[in-house]
Amino acid sequence: MAALPLEQALVLAALLFALGLAGVLVRRNVLYMLMSIEIMLNATALAFVAAGARWAQPDGQVMFVFVLALAAAEVAVGLALLLLLYRRFGTLDADALSELRG
């Protein structure tokens, strides 16, 4: 199997990251914002794996496992918060949920 060139992998990761970021900034539904954050996390994980393959080091894959664990924990807490938010306010519109302001 031909080795994936690092540049292409990084471009893909950057595109994914930008997509996720755009989703966070543009979508108003908190559920979709959470999903966009997952995409951004996976983009960084991809960059780690590609870099690990490029220099033949295990660190990239170690970091990938970390990111996976982090994403799982984040989803667990995030979805719980989401449920509570919906029960309390009856909406998931991030702009409507602007109680926390100075």
Add this chain to the structure above:
Amino acid sequence: MLRLIWLVPALPLAGFVVLAASGGRLDRRSIAWIGAGSVGLAALAAIAVAAAFVAAPPPAGAYTQVLWHWIEAGDFSARASLYLDPLAIVMMLVVAGVGFVIHLYSVEFMRGDEGYNRYFAYMNLFVAAMLLLVLAGDLAFLFVGWEGVGLCSYLLIGFWYRDAVNGAAAQKAFIVTRTGDAAMAVGLFLLFASLGTLDIQGIALRAPGAWAPDAAPVVAATALLLAGAVGKSAQLPLQVWLPDAMAGPTPVSALIHAATMVTAGVYLIARNHVLFALAPAVQYAVAIIGALTLLGAGGAALAQHDIKRVLAWSTVSQIGYMFLALGVGAWAAAIFHFMVHAFFKALLFLAAGVVIQALGGEHDIFRMGGLRRRLPLAFWAFLVGGASLSALPLVTAGYYSKSLILDAAWASPQGGAWLWAAAWVGAALTGLYTFRVVFQVFFGAGATTDTHRVGWPIRIPLAVLMLLSVIGGFVEAPQVAGRLEAFGHFLASALPPLQPAVAPGTGFALGVAEGIASFGGIALAYAFFLRRRSIAALVARSAIAAALHRLLESGWGFDRLDDHLLVRPYLALARRLRADLADPGYDALAAAAAAAHRGLSRSQNGRVRWYAGGIVVGSILLVGAGVWL
């Protein structure tokens, strides 16, 4: 036994700490026991230490106790040390003894006051600071006591703080004495810079070797010390605060503003007599200030109608005598007069306190009269004190101390006929203004008042001070009354005796002249204020006499002078500086901060997407800065 010397200032200080820490939770009985008891124990300790000192004088005639090393910085060293010599013993005994009887008097006098606890706390702190002042062996340590008594004086003048007048009087006393203290502090710096020590005995040892007589540094240092003494002892031109200081309770006036604190300047000069002997010009200035003050204050006392202000001006005048004695080199005579003055002036104030309280707070002597029968104790006390103040020959203590000063003013090489004449006129004035009060208050037709009963806490102090005002002088007698020099001999190791002594023939003539002055003053008072009141009324009606009366009553117009010369220009300057050039810059800074705050607080809108955008922009900027910069 001498090792217990530290107890003498420590006991009143402990009393202060207990009273101040109790915060008014003690009942009046305990407050009185602690307040008067701590000073009583200090007086007992002082007597025990003095007895041990006299029974077995330490080698070199002085005992030093180093409590701790206070400041050690480079070659600067200030020790918290106590120094006990005959001069310190006399001062300590008078302060602790008179302090105790006045505390005892206060137990009853202040009974109805809501600030009973505060009063005794301040008074104990004062006694502690005053004892520290007279026992300190180091000028820096002495300065602690010096400022401590100034603080207590301020607190007690303004004791009845709800009346704004009292607060103003307290501030006036504080600011005026602080003027002198600032000069004194500079004098201390100068002494240290020149001699490398602030230890009093070290200074006395090094100064004659370091400086020729009349050298510039010693003249400057003594002049600055003199300024401190003039402020504290209410001499010309800083005497303005003392008459106003009578706003405090009467026992405070007796203790602080008559018997002890105001004589601290006398003590300071006597303690540093080696320095002043090296600066004859400054020493002569001390004599001139004393002579001018005793005359000016005697005149001012003559025109007052507040009984306490009469006594206040007489205090200024008597301290003028002490300064005169210091100025002509009669150190022991000044301390002798200090001691006797403490007895009879405390007595006069305490008797005046009884009169004022009996009349329900009346201070005006022209609304009093004929109190001889109604207040016999106060009458006899005031009469004995007044006789001693007027130096009634042979029978009163005041005669012995005052004639010693007059003799010295005549005989001393620094003195002369003019200084003697000033003191002689002052002696006649003293008799006149003192017995003006006696005749006005206790004789003649009277204001009606009930017989005022006083308890033993007031009777005992009056009796003790009456006794001391009479027999306190029988330790030193001038030529005319049979020469006796017990007091001078006791002090000889600390203060050199006057050279040359008065010639026997002259001494007799001077003694007779002094007797004439005293009797003459009293006789004039009798003629004007009791026998032939019409003469006084006739004189008072003339325009010149009225103008003179106004001038004297205002204390030679020094208050107005200070007001125009110092207070008003200062206030005008302060008003001018209120809108100065530096302020707009600071104001703009404050306005910019406020505007920035308003702008930034708008960005905190609670929208999570907005925050996320902020994080993105910030990250890009940071990463960009890391990559390209």
